[in-house]
Amino acid sequence: MTLQDIADHLGVSKFAVSRALAGKDGVSPTTRQRIADTAVELGYSRPVDVAPAQPIIQIVFAEHDPVNSELWMQMQNGIQGEAAAAGFQVQTHWAPDAERVGAIAGISAGFILVGQHSAETVEAFRRSGQAMVRLGWVSPLEQTDQVSGADHEAGNAVGQYLIARGHRRIAFVHGSRVLRGRMERLFGLREAALACAGTRISEIQFSPANPFAEAFLNLSVDGELPTALFCSHDSLGVFVVSELHRLGYSVPDDVSVIGYGDFAAATQISPMLTTLRLPGTDMGIAAFRTVMDRLDPSRRQLPPQRLMLVPELIERDSVANLAP
Incomplete structure (x- = not known):
């Protein structure tokens, strides 16, 4: 007779049986008594001189x-x-x-x-x-x-932060639409823009077939590019800063960049990334x-x-x- 046999008989977890028979908390008094009664009924004999394993x-x-x-x-x-x-x-x-x-x-x-x-x-x-x-x-x-x-709230907060600093042409940079958290940040960014007339939110979804530099330059409207880029994570933010420098743009004088996560990479570049710290x-x-x-x-x-x-x-x- 094993703990699992008792658990199966009662329809409870093996963990609950173990806690109950060891006299530990985590189970209700009623369940503890049912388990104890069933153990006696089924002839269970608890091993002796063996310390109960931690769950x-x-x-x-x-x-x-x-x-x-x-x-x-x-x-x-x-x-x-x-x-x-x-x-x-x-x-x-x-x-x-x-x-x-x-x-x-x-x-x-x-x-x-x-x-x-x-x-x-x-x-x-x-x-x-x-x-x-x-x-x-x-x-x-x-x-x-x-x-x-x-995530949605974070995207909205980034939008409000950038708008308060005069940015009206903002792009969200990411590589895939399949990750819900990143899409929620984009949705939050767009939501913030609705409250400020004239704010335009673009999307840079780049890939090997659509490199970042090409995707960024294609956003030019009447010769004007986004003044701020919100990157879906810090590693991407570091890459974007490097690419902008390669294209001859200064960060943040020409283009501002903000990341997400506050990981080690955010402080290992110049300029260091403004970002959102995840707890x-x-x-x-x-x-x-x-x-x-x-x-x-x-x-x-x-x-x-x-x-x-x-x-x-x-x-x-x-x-x-x-x-x-």
């Missing part, structure tokens, strides 16, 4: 993403710090396929999924019945808890606490929630003030 939270990263690696490391640090304080182990996995999910679930109290996982992988984790939260964007109405940055460590902490909430049986059936943490605008030297 495990799994951090599951999507495919390696060099753009977000610094942010993911911050998130992992936040998760691990909270887990250690709460008496949990943390294990990490990279891009497991749906077949591996069952093996991971069998030793887990809950999951934190980081990045853009396939729908099949997400569904496999959901079917496991364990507590789960996603760090990153989810599908519309997806029945999963989510922790993210306030990566705090996002990890919030994700772990959300999993802990779901381990409380009284909160397990509550509707999924969306928790957005607010970035901070970091002013440096890459944005010019054109206001009179």
Whole structure:
């Protein structure tokens, strides 16, 4: 007779059974008594002289993403710090396929999924019945808890910041339309422009077939190019500053550039990037606490929630003030 047998008999998680029989918190008094009664009924005998293992939270990263690696490391640090304080182990996995999910679930109290996982992988984790939260964007109405940055709000704030400094021709620079967070920043930027007549928002979506320099110069209208570029992340901002210099433009005298993330690269160029700082460590902490909430049986059936943490605008030297 095993803990899993008891869990299957009652329709609860193995983690709940382990906590109840070890006399630890995390289960309600009613559930604890049901588990204890069932253990006696089924003849379960708890192993002796073996210290109970710490419950495990799994951090599951999507495919390696060099753009977000610094942010993911911050998130992992936040998760691990909270887990250690709460008496949990943390294990990490990279891009497991749906077949591996069952093996991971069998030793887990809950999951934190980081990045853009396939729908099949997400569904496999959901079917496991364990507590789960996603760090990153989810599908519309997806029945999963989510922790993210306030992307739409951030884009709106950048728009207001640039408009207040006299910029009326602004472009959003990115490489792909498939990432929801980046598109939300574009939507927020456009929303800010609606409140200021005469402000024009353009989009530079470049690729190997449509290089940045060509895409930027093609935005010329009556000889006028954008005076400010909002880049979807700091690494891209660094690249854009380099390309503008190569084309003979001065930053910020000719073109202002603003990034997103406040990663190390933002301070390793001249001029240093004005950007928005993402609270990566705090996002990890919030994700772990959300999993802990779901381990409380009284909160397990509550509707999924969306928790957005607010970035901070970091002013440096890459944005010019054109206001009179």
